[in-house]
Amino acid sequence: MRYELYYWPSIQGRGEFVRLALEDAGAAYVDVARRPRGMAAMLRLMESGTPKQPPFAPPFLKAGRLVIAQTANILLFLGPRLGLAPRSEAGRLWVHQLQLTIADWVTEAHDVHHPVGAGLYYEDQKREAKRRAREFRASRMAKFLDYFGEVVARHRGARVTYADLSLFQMIAGLRYAFPRAMARLERRRAWVAALHDRMAGRPRIRAYLASPRRIPFNEHGIFRHYPELDD
């Protein structure tokens, strides 16, 4: 099966969680919108290409005749097919539950720089962003980190799933956006660097991160480095 991923071509964004799973599995896929005329194809598919089941927003995945949207839903579908989720229903629900909690965290990380709304520029909501960033750094980051720290501790030695790869992406993103806060938070949480490095060291992920397919972090995506929002 050759998958087609549709996502904005200039950011990691939510599409990156899908890319990491596809790359780790060595799956055959096309990152459609990054090819010539790919953006037009993506917009066409959003507007009229799927008459019965339109996606609300990218990313979405074409797999044969299926068009699947919502990041966590795409991973729910891909997980067992890529060998990145358990086969049992209970196991798949558990990994999906983790992914949905990561999705909540992603939204919170994004909204730090867009607390008033995604329709306005960061520059037009800087004051609100500063307040939200303080709250995020002071309580939310530690709360999520400690939850996942507990999960990682309880599942030591378990097979790698797409949720592990997503957690790697979360850590990489937070380090990029909040280097000082993360340095502080990682001081007593050795599992963070350990998990990050374990995933970054997987052969296909290492090759991917070093390739031009990995879009660098930038100030248009979810994780943005605005020093005024860091510790």
Added chain:
Amino acid sequence: MRYELYYWPSIQGRGEFVRLALEDAGAAYVDVARRPRGMAAMLRLMESGTPKQPPFAPPFLKAGRLVIAQTANILLFLGPRLGLAPRSEAGRLWVHQLQLTIADWVTEAHDVHHPVGAGLYYEDQKREAKRRAREFRASRMAKFLDYFGEVVARHRGARVTYADLSLFQMIAGLRYAFPRAMARLERRRAWVAALHDRMAGRPRIRAYLASPRRIPFNEHGIFRHYPELDD
């Protein structure tokens, strides 16, 4: 199967999307935290009751030995069992995709009154809330409504799923929180009232809404009526 739902006992909140599915199906369930000593049982289960698979937050559902968290994940599990989702994988992914988009909408509706953070009181973020509410009413409400209007139009006559019940809850909540904005938006969107009334008129839902099991909307939940945030 007798299900156990764990959720905060004094609000509809995210638990309500699960309650509506259970009620519509006439399922046997216990709303644990609303019973004597139920809150203690919920907190105990969160802290130590599920050593391998802890939930990040309520709601969560106990089904035999399974403990499932994340609203949309619970509905993914319950859907086929309650006759509220298609049996095919493609059908289940589609309904789940809709539910995840509703979940995003729920988060945005909540964050209107908590744009800086859930850890602070509304009173301490009123100024930010006013700006966010303006953005939500001016663009986000119509965007989500029109997406779901399109979906409803394309699936006329299809069997009712848990996503229809969740959409009913969304409409009821937005009408409570933003009565003036919703009146304005519904003027040219007749499908909104039609869907709301079709769901509210289902015998078990009608009985549920009239029962003491339906917690009234209030200013502690997701949908809060603060007149200063409405049109």
